[in-house]
Amino acid sequence: MHSRSPASRTGRPRSAAADAAILAATREALVELGWSKLSLGDVAARAGVAKTTIYRRWPGKNELVVDAVAELFDELELPDRGSLAADIEGVVLQFATILALPEARSGLMAVVAEATRDEALRERIRASVVDRQKRLVLEGRARAQARGELPAEPDPASSARTVDLIFDMVAGAVVHRTLVSAEPADEEWVRRFTRVLLHGLGSQGPQGAST
Template structure:
């Protein structure tokens, strides 16, 4: 028998349309059914695909839900250019809060974070699919502010600062929305942005 050419894949190629339909169906099912009643069979039926199509792409519900949330962030979360660093931060805070306030997003995040406390592989998937990808927003905002002259050029410590800034913003918004159940409005977002830019002295 002849060997397959190097780099060739066997089987059908993945369909981007099927992937999108599955992820859309997952978010819709989460909003309607919640985590406990969500099944891969229900998602497949809503997406109009065979169960085997879904199982070839995602081994289980945890992975599917993480990717459904990650796709939503990739599509809809960005750093609007508002002409200044503080205003840019305020804009992304409001957009992030709006996304995680959606029933399907809140349900998914709470569920996968709870599951991840006992599943190292799931924690790695969350970091790779959501956390690490969204850290690009901090990089975009920093580079934009440096181009405006609002921040100094890189001195080698930028990656560590970017991580800290991401943790502060994401942690504050997630806690506000999902733990405290308090609104993230214009005033709160402005105060958080001012804290990051000016420090505690800027809140007076």
């Protein structure tokens, strides 16, 4: 998350409790105020902490919010629901549920926007959020391949590109639906999305078998 030079062993150690309090206060402030009105002074006050304590640990508002939001995504899981379609629907619904939280909605797009001009921040987002959740795609695909629902992909380079593509399609669609179109990614939408993802646009025929 953040760390000092490894050789520093002297002096009073940093409070571990402060970290948690700051991140929780950040999420609380995101809910109440949203990204643009969130101030580090306010977060510090909520966390019962001095402003300098935050600045000692994070370079600024952007990085703090990335860390605060990233924790939300760690609870994503991929329980085996028996079929690739069901697995996808399950995880997409979880993802949509998290994106419906005000603390995620407010902060996520904002840091992505900031990241367009900040390579380090982009890397932090990739490490804390994107790559950490790509495991879901890998696991789901492996499971589907074991079930025979998807063909094996022997070329590792092409395989990696496919994982990236799917992640962009899944995450992108849910994010766009939720934050840009500002419509709920509810069960019906998730079913339609999953059908198109699995079978393509042409598959507009019978829908009954999906849930």
